[in-house]
Amino acid sequence: MEIGNNVFIGMHSTILKGVHIGQNVIIGANSLVNKDIPDNCVAAGNPCRKIMDLSEYHQKRKKAQLKEATELVQLYRERKGKEPDERALHEFFWLFSDDPDNLPELWKHMNSLIGNEALTNEVMKKHQKSFTDMDDFLKSIK
Template identity: 60%
Template sequence: MHTTILKGTNIGDNVIIGANSLVNKDIPSNCVAAGNPIKIIMPLDTYYMKRKERQAREVTELVHKYRECYGKEPDEKALHEFFWLFSDGDSQLTETWKRMMTLVGNEKESYDALRANKKKYENLDKFLKEI
């Protein structure tokens, strides 16, 4: 969003570019870059691991805020971004979570990754009871 990419620059594959960046030089594949002028922040693998570590904290915060605001337990729609924490195969997916798997046209790859996923919690209901 609101990023300027200057003529003659190349951006590699699997790159995340931060908002409001000025891409004034080539960016290699598999990294996260941002800034004005742009700089490489970290390898994509590092970013992925940081995001996985933060997910558990974020879903816990969201559940607490949801309970505070709405006075009830969140359902799979409210927690749709976090379904990987509770799923490691097709049989455990609700309709909402199945829709998430098809959003960007890489459904086969998403299901392959889900089957390889090591879920963090046994299921959503048990997670909600624990926190």
């Protein structure tokens, strides 16, 4: 068995002897990995198979993140009668942030939880945020 770098293996997965898992791979929970898995992909199932490329998954998650953040704002407004704050949107700050040096403390803490803070900060500086800032995001939601 050989597992590449930057691999996430979901809970209760089984990897059989002699299998090679490539670099930058996500293995879904409860998967039975009984054959080689290529680099840069998402794989899952019993037996485990490639579901999509990592780039496809990234695009899918970006769309889902925007939808999830929008739903959160709508429910927050409905239930609390006010705008959500930095704490309420702490999971979504990448939608409207691209400068790790100018983040509120809570968001800096969230970035540090990833593990490799220097790399995360480098990636954040290169990524293109979807909104100018949090207020711009909030104004975009009806």
